[in-house]
Amino acid sequence: MTAAPVRSRGRILLSSPDVGGREQEMVAAAIASGWIAPLGPMVDAFEQRIAERCGREHAVALSSGTAALHLALLELGARPGRAVVVPTMTFVATANAVTYTGAEPVFVDCDPETGVLSPALLDAALSALGAEGTPVTAVVPVDLLGRCADYTAIDAVCARHGVPVVSDAAEALGSSWQGRPAGSFGAVAALSFNGNKIMTTSGGGMLLTDDAATAQRIRYLSTQARQPAVHYEHTEAGYNYRLSNLLAALGLAQLERLDEMIGRRRALREHYAALVDGVPGVRVFQRDGDAADNCWLTALLVDPAVAGWSVDDLRQALDDADIESRPLWKPMHRQPLFAGARGHLDGSADRLFATGLTLPSGSALTAGQVDTVLETLGDFLERHR
Known part of the structure; x- marks a missing residue:
């Protein structure tokens, strides 16, 4: 039986308020x-x-x-x-x-x-x-x-x-x-x-x-x-x-402070992009043409058949390190609340939900927290190379 991870610091969140x-x-x-x-x-x-x-x-x-x-x-x-x-x-x-x-x-x-x-x-x-x-x-x-x-x-x-x-x-x-x-x-x-x-x-x-x-x-x-x-x-x-x-x-x-906060989120996206560059089956979601985006949340898309691992594997590794991550929005037509609702669908949202994972992206993250997230992600990618 695997022991539960020791959590000695606060959880690193996706996007916590940035106030001062x-x-x-x-x-x-x-x-x-x-x-x-x-x-x-x-x-x-x-x-x-x-x-x-x-x-x-x-x-x-x-x-x-x-x-x-x-x-x-x-x-x-x-x-x-x-x-x-x-x-x-x-x-x-x-x-x-x-x-x-x-x-x-x-x-x-x-x-x-x-x-x-x-x-x-x-x-x-x-x-x-x-x-x-x-x-x-x-x-x-x-x-x-x-x-x-x-x-x-x-x-x-x-x-x-x-x-x-x-x-x-x-x-x-x-x-x-x-x-x-x-x-x-x-x-x-x-x-x-x-x-x-x-x-x-x-x-x-x-x-x-x-x-x-x-x-x-x-x-x-x-x-x-x-x-x-x-x-x-x-x-x-x-x-x-x-x-x-x-x-x-x-x-x-x-x-x-809005532009400053956007700049910090963009810098973090650049770190993620550099880390997964060249990793088979893995890419930053919405990376192409993102110069005009505010980078509110950065997500990875993972093709498990190519990468050899899934977003659930990565999510578990991050959670073990007390780092929050989350799938992309579950499509509304899959929500029990809207069961039976009409839709014009081609499976694109379903695929994104199955293969996407949002990562900590907030401008309030400290340098130490950013280092922890990047090291955890980097270690995971190295183990699954």
């Missing part, structure tokens, strides 16, 4: 200002600066990226009897936002090299839905692990079918596609500032749009849909979805 002195200063300033309750000058400033960073006219700070997707779909008319097209290769929040509205999520497979929504399969899905008379509220491309979707092709497909785009850019702040920043695509876009994202407000998100009426409507819905009366007056259901002034202060400090 500047964040403490900004949060302390927010507290000192007296703006403790939701909203306030830090929220206003955070919205303005994120809008500028993403090339948008308007930004609305919300409690999560999921809240941004939910409200965007509601505003576009998602409801029972209608469909929303979602990539099957995504985190469950994208699909959950659809179910909140009562609409039907229809899953579409991905490009096998990048993992983002396949424009060809999207076209086929929209054609099939149109032929059967199912109205489609929106298409929600996902910027996967910091790689923007192919908006050039997706926008063209959606324009032909007359369907608006809602960009799920939760993982991609700081990335770009053909010179345009993540978050600038679609009628509406959503960002996430969850604790594991490229920058964090602990929890939080942002809705981005160029339409003033849409921004105004989202502000209204996200503050319980309160009417302008001296008492509490409500004519429709609203949501408690706004971001607090304290969390916006944290976001402002994080935004100042």
